[in-house]
Amino acid sequence: MSEKPIYLDYAATTPLDPEVADAMWPWLTGEGSYGNPSSIHHYGRMARTAVDNARDEVAALLHADYSEITFTGSGTEADNLALIGTMRAAQPGKRHLIVSAIEHHAVLHSAMLLEREGYDVTLISPNREGLISVDSVQEAMRDETSLVSIMHANNEIGTIQNIQSLAQMVHSHGALFHTDAVQTAPLMDIDVKTLECDLISICAHKMYGPRGVGALWIRPGTKVAPIIVGGAQEREKRAGTENVAAIVGFGKAATLTLQHREQDGVRISCLRDMLLGLLSEGIPDLQLNGHPSMRLANNLNVSVPGIEGATLLMNLDMRGVCVSSGAACSSGSLEPSHVLKAIGLSDSLASAGVRFSLGRQTTEEEVREAASIFHEIVERLRH
Numbered sequence: 444m445s446e447k448p449i450y451l452d453y454a455a456t457t458p459l460d461p462e463v464a465d466a467m468w469p470w471l472t473g474e475g476s477y478g479n480p481s482s483i484h485h486y487g488r489m490a491r492t493a494v495d496n497a498r499d500e501v502a503a504l505l506h507a508d509y510s511e512i513t514f515t516g517s518g519t520e521a522d523n524l525a526l527i528g529t530m531r532a533a534q535p536g537k538r539h540l541i542v543s544a545i546e547h548h549a550v551l552h553s554a555m556l557l558e559r560e561g562y563d564v565t566l567i568s569p570n571r572e573g574l575i576s577v578d579s580v581q582e583a584m585r586d587e588t589s590l591v592s593i594m595h596a597n598n599e600i601g602t603i604q605n606i607q608s609l610a611q612m613v614h615s616h617g618a619l620f621h622t623d624a625v626q627t628a629p630l631m632d633i634d635v636k637t638l639e640c641d642l643i644s645i646c647a648h649k650m651y652g653p654r655g656v657g658a659l660w661i662r663p664g665t666k667v668a669p670i671i672v673g674g675a676q677e678r679e680k681r682a683g684t685e686n687v688a689a690i691v692g693f694g695k696a697a698t699l700t701l702q703h704r705e706q707d708g709v710r711i712s713c714l715r716d717m718l719l720g721l722l723s724e725g726i727p728d729l730q731l732n733g734h735p736s737m738r739l740a741n742n743l744n745v746s747v748p749g750i751e752g753a754t755l756l757m758n759l760d761m762r763g764v765c766v767s768s769g770a771a772c773s774s775g776s777l778e779p780s781h782v783l784k785a786i787g788l789s790d791s792l793a794s795a796g797v798r799f800s801l802g803r804q805t806t807e808e809e810v811r812e813a814a815s816i817f818h819e820i821v822e823r824l825r826h
């Protein structure tokens with residue numbers, strides 16, 4: 444076993460880039476400044492400038508204008524704000540919301556909360572590969588539909604949706620479109636002009652930035668009611684003193700993502716394909732979950748029939764390989780993944796799902812070692 448465990452869980456979170464840490468440091472130690480960005484004195488103005496520069500950098504990642512970025516405390520909060528804030532700001536009578544069944548819980552649980560408040564929610568099922576068809580969403584559209592939320596790429600199975608076509612159809616019915624791009628922003632170009640959404644959620648810690656900071660891109664003119672109140676920060680869309688260090692780190696991570704993304708994508712997808720090849724060689728009945736080609740460059744989700752994903756995960760961990768079974772955020776629970784169930788897997792195959800997610804630091808040697816350890820564990824558990 445390598446001295447250091449092999450980390451193959453980049454979809455859960457990524458290590459902080461040292462350049463990001465350097466950018467954040469002055470805002471943590473007070474060497475640079477410790478002002479409250481709302482204060483009008485020298486230190487306050489310095490902090491305000493730092494936040495606004497970061498806003499520029501995050502906007503550049505999305506080809507957007509800095510005024511369209513609202514910082515939040517996480518990707519989860521960006522999703523909450525997109526759904527709850529938009530539905531609460533909608534015109535009377537526009538109380539219908541559509542979401543896909545494979546959304547992250549940040550979206551699904553927001554939809555459930557709205558349902559308890561009396562809104563109507565429709566869940567759209569994907570096909571076996573995790574794709575949401577334009578037709579299935581179109582059939583669910585009503586005159587009262589205010590918002591449709593479909594994620595750009597799924598965090599468990601990596602399937603990438605055709606967001607532009609979905610958004611165009613939704614707009615033709617006069618409704619708004621939100622996409623959760625938390626997993627795609629680190630790996631794919633996201634251009635607010637071509638994606639044609641009204642709201643886009645992203646966060647820093649999937650792109651080698653700090654945990655605990657996210658952002659919601661809001662198309663100018665879109666009405667969103669704040670869900671956190673008590674201050675005028677973020678143009679009255681998100682109250683609370685800004686986490687300056689985290690926001691500065693997010694800005695730096697966004698700039699570095701723009702520099703590395705293309706190269707990362709090519710290298711990581713080659714390693715991912717190699718991992719799939721190696722795993723399938725020794726385990727002929729290994730099943731790939733998700734779409735074979737329309738999937739995130741770093742994502743590999745597989746099931747080994749007859750072996751629980753949680754059992755594999757624990758055995759891999761004991762041998763120094765860190766992966767995930769189901770979404771990291773809900774891995775405390777042993778319920779089969781809602782995503783694998785939604786694409787039609789039986790309870791037993793859904794419980795067998797294991798997600799490998801690769802990143803900037805993943806090496807070929809690590810991939811080979813992880814595959815060989817995986818084979819040994821499967822062999823042992825089957826005999």
Ligand SMILES: Cc1ncc(COP(=O)(O)O)c(C=O)c1O
Nearest residue numbers: 517518519547549598625626646
């Ligand atoms: C698709 C997706 N949306 C939202 C989130 C939540 O982001 P955060 O961890 O910043 O709250 C995650 C995190 O796993 C995610 O993968």
